[in-house]
Amino acid sequence: MLQNNEASPEISLYSSIVNFRTISLCFCLIFSFIFSGCSSTSTSKSGVAKATVLYNDSYFRPVMIPTTAEVFELPEEMVTEIQRDYARSAGTNGQKKAINLWLAEYINAQDGGFEYRDHYTRMASVTALERAGNCMSLVILSTAIAEAFNVPVKFQDIDVEPIWDRRGGFYLVNGHVNMKLLHRDEPNTINIQTSEILVDFLPERSVRAYRTKKISRETLAGMYFNNVAAEALVRNDYDLAYALIKRAIDLDPYYVNSINTLAVIYRHKGLDAQAETAYRHVLKLESENVTTLYNLAIILGEQNRLEEWKEVHKVLELARINNPFYYFDMAQQAYFEKQYQEALVWYKRAVERADYRHEFYFGLSRAYWATGDERRAKKSMEKAIDLSLDVNNQHRYKGKLQAMMRH
Known part of the structure; x- marks a missing residue:
């Protein structure tokens, strides 16, 4: 993270x-x-x-x-x-x-x-x-x-x-x-x-x-x-x-976000031992830093160190439910499996946790449309347009909305 x-x-x-x-x-x-x-x-x-x-x-x-x-x-x-x-x-x-x-x-x-x-x-x-x-x-x-x-x-x-x-x-x-x-x-x-x-x-x-x-x-x-x-x-x-x-670390060697960033760089370079050392350094400063626990859990799981993994997994389960993209990903999966009512439930949960994300409303609009709720589909698409700052996304959403209006 x-x-x-x-x-x-x-x-x-x-x-x-x-x-x-x-x-x-x-x-x-x-x-x-x-x-x-x-x-x-x-x-x-x-x-x-x-x-x-x-x-x-x-x-x-x-x-x-x-x-x-x-x-x-x-x-x-x-x-x-x-x-x-x-x-x-x-x-x-x-x-x-x-x-x-x-x-x-x-x-x-x-x-x-x-x-x-x-x-x-x-x-x-x-x-x-x-x-x-x-x-x-x-x-x-x-x-x-x-x-x-x-x-x-x-x-x-x-x-x-x-x-x-x-x-x-x-x-x-x-x-x-x-x-x-x-x-x-x-x-x-x-x-x-x-x-x-x-x-x-x-x-x-x-x-x-x-x-x-x-x-x-x-x-x-x-x-x-x-x-x-x-x-x-x-x-x-x-x-x-x-x-x-x-x-960044030279300027403030105790700012844990920078240390965590260093560890992620090591992970992406395939330097797992160095990454783990950095993660554990963060935990000496903040023993319940969820960001670091997430990352450490990956290393522990990949190395089949299950007892250590279980210790951090208890904390991670609580953290996962606070991530709106967890619900969005579940919604996306349900939508593409044509489980539209289920997708609606997950999209709504994502919006409840992050009502500023345009793609959540876009997904919600598509799910409403698939279930026949045209009014809410149009309203959600309008919200996606309002929230999006990207011109390409705006054109895409406006095109979808115009197609809905012609329906």
């Missing part, structure tokens, strides 16, 4: 990986989880070696990657232009808005000034040009701009409900990160009541109910490199993924 912080989602963010293979391979059912999101248990570092001891460089070709500083770097001409814009904002009375408020308005994430793109993690210079990306991209860009103005910031890991996705044979569970621009005293500025301005795709009222955890700049950078490592792994670029995840 790779955890992707974005999380995407959005709530999409940063990624961490799980490598889980099942006997039934319906719908690319390689349970490699890229788990993007928040750790559910506290990390105890006492007596646990840094994860840097887990590196095995001899199995990978060296790859050049950006430095951490380059991730947060903006072109000088862009910084100069933003500074000029702020200077010009004073108007005739010579007074300017507080710099943190002005920067938040300049970024304009909540009102469409920044396009959300799931699973699109980029460094500040790229994000600034495209004005698009996931929540991690938004935070990286906002940090770069804030640093150009010497505006202090606060990074936050938001404990939102996990958002499930699937790409390239991986499950992804997306979490969420955001940041706040803090107040900076300066002359000739208009003071505002709040000293912290939220930068997020989501309005503050939407995330206020969730627990937040303040994280350091190093941990944020580690999450960034974990995210891009997960994206490289989905593309089967193992050398790049390994180089990126090493940087």
Whole structure:
């Protein structure tokens, strides 16, 4: 399970990986989880070696990657232009808005000034040009701009409900990160009541109910490199993924999602012994980390270590029922076996757990149509269209809906 912080989602963010293979391979059912999101248990570092001891460089070709500083770097001409814009904002009375408020308005994430793109993690210079990306991209860009103005910031890991996705044979569970621009005293500025301005795709009222955890700049950078490592792994670029995840672990050697991602890379390279060592390292930090238990169970099962497998399987059965794609896969299997009423039951259960997935509603629409419920079939197809951000999917769904309307 790779955890992707974005999380995407959005709530999409940063990624961490799980490598889980099942006997039934319906719908690319390689349970490699890229788990993007928040750790559910506290990390105890006492007596646990840094994860840097887990590196095995001899199995990978060296790859050049950006430095951490380059991730947060903006072109000088862009910084100069933003500074000029702020200077010009004073108007005739010579007074300017507080710099943190002005920067938040300049970024304009909540009102469409920044396009959300799931699973699109980029460094500040790229994000600034495209004005698009996931929540991690938004935070990286906002940090770069804030640093150009010497505006202090606060990074936050938001404990939102996990958002499930699937790409390239991986499950992804997306979490969420955001940041706040803090107040900076300066002359000739208009003071505002709040000293912290939220930068997020989501309005503050939407995330206020969730627990937040303040994280350091190093941990944020580690999450960034974990995210891009997960994206490289989905593309089967193992050398790049390994180089990126090493940087992530160097930045925060106790961030369990990065260690888990390293283990999944080893698994995909056929290095099962190294993967198991990494998984067990995570369990020393978080003994009930479900992502890692999933992956460890695969190795134990493949090696016929059944007594050890039974110990983790008890926990895994509970975790499986929380994965909406489990129900979706069951629905797909029932649908293609023409068990349409059964398919409806499974599709509905998938939707109950993840009502933001367009393909769940598409499947539900087809099942309703097969059972003769045309009204619900059309309604579900409309929902699939509304939720889909992919143009090709939208055209496909609209074509299906038009065919229904002509029926």
